[in-house]
Amino acid sequence: MVVNKLTLMKGVTCVSFLCINIISFLLGDVGITGIARTAILMGVCYLPLLYSILKAPRSFPTDAIILAVFILGLFFLSELMHPELSDLIKEGISNSILSLYGIIAAYLFFRTICDKYIVRKALLVSACIYFVFYSYQAIISLSRGYWEEVGFGGVLQQQSYSMSFGYNMLFPTIIFLAFGLNEKNKIFTVVGAIGIVELLLGGSRAALLSVIVFLGLYWIVFYFSKLSYKQKALSLVLLVIAACAVLFFYNPILNGIASLLNQLGIDSRNLDKLLSASMTDDMNRALLYEKSGALISSGGLFGHGIYADRLSLGNYCHNIFLELFIDFGYFGGALVAVYIGIVIYRSLFKYKDSNWKMIFLIMISSCFTRLLVSYSLWLDVKLWIAFAIYMNMKKERMQNSRIQR
Structure with missing residues (x-):
């Protein structure tokens, strides 16, 4: 099959942006660093994008510019209202918001x-x-x-499991499971299953939970609507029971898996250490959430401003909704939270195109559980890619409506 140059460049654009960290690592591994590495990274990402835009200028998404202006406006307003956040806001704009590989860039790439x-x-x-x-x-x-994980202050640490590995391996695991299940492709499904085993042996708890969330959402989105009323009712009851079982019996389940792996001759020391580490993580997170709750209470209707959690807690608060209410208060936080809920609902249940649904499901499953227990709204590019996919779905639906008229 002959692929035209524009299609090829668009494909290269997507792959290079998604794999930019791997490309950067490999370049450094062969001794290409500094300006040379930066030039190559910009070349593989932005030259194909520039070609795509110049070849089809009408495809340039003006909403990406509107989004950038809107977000920058929020940041500058936060700085104006809360001068104590000035340094954090300037650093965030430079390192995340307007970074060549940050959230606005992610939105631009996948809208284009x-x-x-x-x-x-x-x-x-x-x-x-x-x-x-x-x-x-x-x-x-x-x-x-x-x-080996880079810890606080850039110090290399030896750890029993890797949170970064978990989230990085989660992405291909969900992709292979999604297309394997949807297209009944046994090879993809098996590779996805291997990914789950790797997550068990070396990943984090949230990464494992993300797979469970994906499988549950996949079943609801693509199979639930086909069931009879009685089957739906029974399925919902079983789903709630299964979710509660995973939530309350997470450690015993992992203990059982560890025992099975030991019987099969597979070293499960990392899984055992993950279990013990989970208790410490839970206590630290509970303390962080308690402090976040106090911040929200004192923030009132409009909050403390963007990055207020970084200033008061020394880090982001490890929950997207807490972050929203700390940043924007009860009023602004509720508005954004409702909007995110609407985006997810419409993308998975209102819009009918199964291809876009699957792509959105992959992206939101790869990031949302992480955002509930770790990470930040202003850092996670996959969330902003999901927003871009939503806008693509919305645009295509509007175009189809015009054609039908």
Whole structure:
């Protein structure tokens, strides 16, 4: 099959942006650093994007500019109302908001490349790259018995499991499971299952929960509507029971898996350490949430301003909704939270195109559980890619409505 140059460039754009961290690592591994590495990274990402825009200028999404102006306006308003946040806001704008590989760039890339078939293929190519690269890391780390993670202050630490590995391996795992289940592709499904095993052996708890969330949402979105009323009622009851079982019996379930792995001759020391580490993580997170609640109460209707959690807690508050209410208060936080809920509902249940639904489900499943227990709204590019996918779905629906008239 002959692929035209524009389609190829759009595909390269998607893959290069999704895999930019891997490309950067590999360049550094062969000795290409500094300006040379920056030039190559910008070349592989932005030259294909520029070609795509110049070749089809009408495809340039003006809403990306509107979004950038709106977000910057929020940041500058926060700085004006809360001068104590000035340094944090300037750093955040530079390192995340207007970064060449940050959230606005993520939105721009996937709004420009608004062809669902190109995005689908790019996801599969990216998944292959992710899977090979991080599986190799897993083999090395599991063989030596520990993971190397960059901790506070840039210090390299030895840990029993890797949170970053978990979220990085989660992405290809969900992609392979999604297309494997949807297209009844046994190879994709098996590779996805291997990814789950790797998450068990070296990933974090939230990454494992993200897979469960994805499988539950996948079943609801693509199969639930086909059931009879009685089947739906029974399925909902079973789903609630299963969710509660996972929530309350997480540690016993993992203990059982660890015992099974030991019987099969597979070293589960990392899984055992993950279990013990989970208790400490829960206590630290509970304390963080308690302090976040106090901040929300004192913030009133309009909050303390963007990055207020960083200033008061020393870090982001590890929950997207707490972050919203700390930043924007009861009023603004509720508005944004409702909007996010509307985006997710419409993308998964209102819009009918199964290809876009699957792509959105992959993106939101890859990031949302993490955002509930860790990370930040202003850092997670996959969330902003999901927003871009939503806008692509909305635009295509509007175009189809005009044609039908």
